[in-house]
Amino acid sequence: MxxxxxxxxxxxxxxxxxxxxxxxxxxxxxxxxxxxxxxxxxxxxxxxxxxxxxxxxxxxxxxxxxxxxxxxxxxxxxxxxxxxxxxxxxxxxxxxxxxxxxxxxxxxxxxxxxxxxxxxxxxxxxxxxxxxxxxxxxxxxxxxxxxxxxxxxxxxxxxxxxxxxxxxxxxxxxxxxxxxxxxxxxxxxxxxxxxxxxxxxxxxxxxxxxxxxxxxxxxxxxxxxxxxxxxxxxxxxxxxxxxxxxxxxxxxxxxxxxxxxxxxxxxxxxxxxxxxxxxxxxxxxxxxPSTPIYEVVVLEPSEDIPRLKQEYPDAKDDLVNLHIRYTAGKDQLEEVLRELDRIFPRWYARDWKETGALGPTLADATASGSKGFGETVRDYLSQELIQHDQTERESILKIADELLKEME
Ligand SMILES: [Mn+2]
Structure with a gap:
């Protein structure tokens, strides 16, 4: 058999x-x-x-x-x-x-x-x-x-x-x-x-x-x-x-x-x-065979985007998590996002930060870090309630948020 x-x-x-x-x-x-x-x-x-x-x-x-x-x-x-x-x-x-x-x-x-x-x-x-x-x-x-x-x-x-x-x-x-x-x-x-x-x-x-x-x-x-x-x-x-x-x-x-x-x-x-x-x-x-999944970090859009175009000519099926840093006045965020969208049309998540807004924790911008108490509670609840209907889910999360606020 x-x-x-x-x-x-x-x-x-x-x-x-x-x-x-x-x-x-x-x-x-x-x-x-x-x-x-x-x-x-x-x-x-x-x-x-x-x-x-x-x-x-x-x-x-x-x-x-x-x-x-x-x-x-x-x-x-x-x-x-x-x-x-x-x-x-x-x-x-x-x-x-x-x-x-x-x-x-x-x-x-x-x-x-x-x-x-x-x-x-x-x-x-x-x-x-x-x-x-x-x-x-x-x-x-x-x-x-x-x-x-x-x-x-x-x-x-x-x-x-x-x-x-x-x-x-x-x-x-x-x-x-x-x-x-x-x-x-x-x-x-x-x-x-x-x-x-x-x-x-x-x-x-x-x-x-x-x-x-x-x-x-x-x-x-x-x-x-x-x-x-x-x-x-x-x-x-x-x-x-x-x-x-x-x-x-x-x-x-x-x-x-x-x-x-x-x-x-x-x-x-x-x-x-x-x-x-x-x-x-x-x-x-x-x-x-399976779909490539990876993260891409853009630190200098004007340099990184032309390079990414070269390096990823055929990334149309790839699942990509984009982390973007840009400088206001120098980079156009909308344009940066559009360019990245062309290279990685199947990006599944993206986040961006303006350089000036980064402050002293610049180095940690892309690190995941450990979750705080409130976030852990919220993540756990959203996961547990995933099969419940949306209004029920939202009202429970709201109660949890109120409790968390009280604790803080
Ligand atoms: Mn399982």
Whole structure:
């Protein structure tokens, strides 16, 4: 059974003012062509399918795009296995799962062999079997969505007092759910088994930053037993491709560079083959080209702009964060911005400062610096409330601002 492992699609995402839909569709189409080229049986997407920034009509278009791109794969007996990540909208994904269950109500009891040729989405810990279409042997799949309270905590454990307590409960609930599946009467410890999970496993390399989640908010689980327990572990969540402890325990990484922190990443997908007695050979990586993302600092517009024109003749697709310094009376800001817009039409963020306004902190003009208390609170709230409607979000932020003002 040939499996293509990928994760963190974040479909419908935006970077600053730039809509990434097209970039991500191209990447999804490349995944589909790898499925065909490699005669893949199972496409395994380890969570974060959709961006939290995607609106309902964007989600609809995304699903329709899948229908077109994966029609042939599914019609010829391919199967798509997916699970939810921390960026996937829980109620939207639950709706998808409920609708699919309505369409085939008898499919998907724990440990059952499911029919190929369709998509399965796990919105809670899930255990299913797929039969190899050539060899006829079954492969067990354990699908573990990102541990959120609503998916993993039950009853009294939902009454946590602090974020730390919540995190600790989720870490043990994740391990319990996995242990329960492996102890299920239908689970065969000797048969081939693949785990797919959207989670941060202790010991992995994050890179410059986690994607839109702070280390404090993240749930970090223990994975030291996984290499022994599974023939392959397909991970999602950390965007930097890597293997972890063993070459068959992998983060495939995202399918595109999603932000500046990923500028040095070489993206790709993993191909692994599972036979009746386990893994056949080592997993291999197939590359995915991705969009350049970088920062450009303009200190002297009259000198830098002609130079940038020379150095970046073909930057029309590049995602660029522009930091501009100009001198009033010498540089025309509007003209500088227009020129830069011509060189880098896909700039995603830009800031500028007049030289005279810089004062003694000139050297720090482009440094990110550490965030103040108020800013940290505001950033955290905006992130947490991203899926709430705008008026609700704004009114909560307003209350927070008032409290912050009182404190100051
Ligand atoms: Mn994630």
């Amino acid at each position: 040939k499996i293509l492992h990928t994760a963190d699609w974040h479909l419908g995402d935006r970077l600053g003012r730039i809509d990434r839909t097209e970039d991500l569709r191209v990447a999804v189409e490349r995944v589909a062509s790898y499925c065909k080229q490699e005669a893949v049986d199972v496409l395994l997407v380890a969570g974060d399918l959709f961006s939290e920034l995607a609106r309902p009509d964007g989600l609809r278009d995304t699903i329709r795009h899948w229908q077109e791109v994966f029609r042939e794969f599914l019609e010829t007996g391919g199967t798509i296995l997916t699970l939810t990540g921390n960026h996937d909208n829980e109620s939207f994904c639950q709706t998808l799962v409920h609708a699919m269950t309505l369409a085939s109500p008898t499919v998907g009891k724990p440990g059952e062999t499911v029919p190929p040729g369709r998509l399965y989405l796990a919105a809670e810990p899930t255990f299913l079997r797929l039969e190899d279409r050539m060899g006829g042997f079954p492969v067990q799949f354990v699908l573990m969505p990102f541990p959120t309270p609503s998916r993993f905590l039950k009853g009294d454990s939902l009454k946590y007092g602090s974020p730390e307590e919540k995190n600790n409960l989720l870490v043990s609930a994740w391990a319990d759910a996995l242990r329960d599946i492996r102890a299920h009467p239908k689970y065969d410890l000797k048969a081939p088994a693949v785990l797919s999970a959207h989670v941060h496993i202790h010991g992995s390399t994050v890179g410059p930053s986690l994607f839109r989640i702070t280390t404090e908010e993240d749930v970090v689980v223990q994975g030291s037993e996984l290499p022994e327990q599974f023939d392959y572990v397909a991970l999602g969540h950390i965007h930097k491709p890597q293997w972890l402890g063993a070459t068959h325990v992998r983060y495939s990484g995202s399918i595109e560079r999603m932000d500046l922190g990923e500028q040095a990443d070489q993206k790709g997908v993993v191909i692994v083959e599972i036979g009746p007695d386990g893994r056949n050979g080592e997993p291999t990586v197939l590359p995915l």
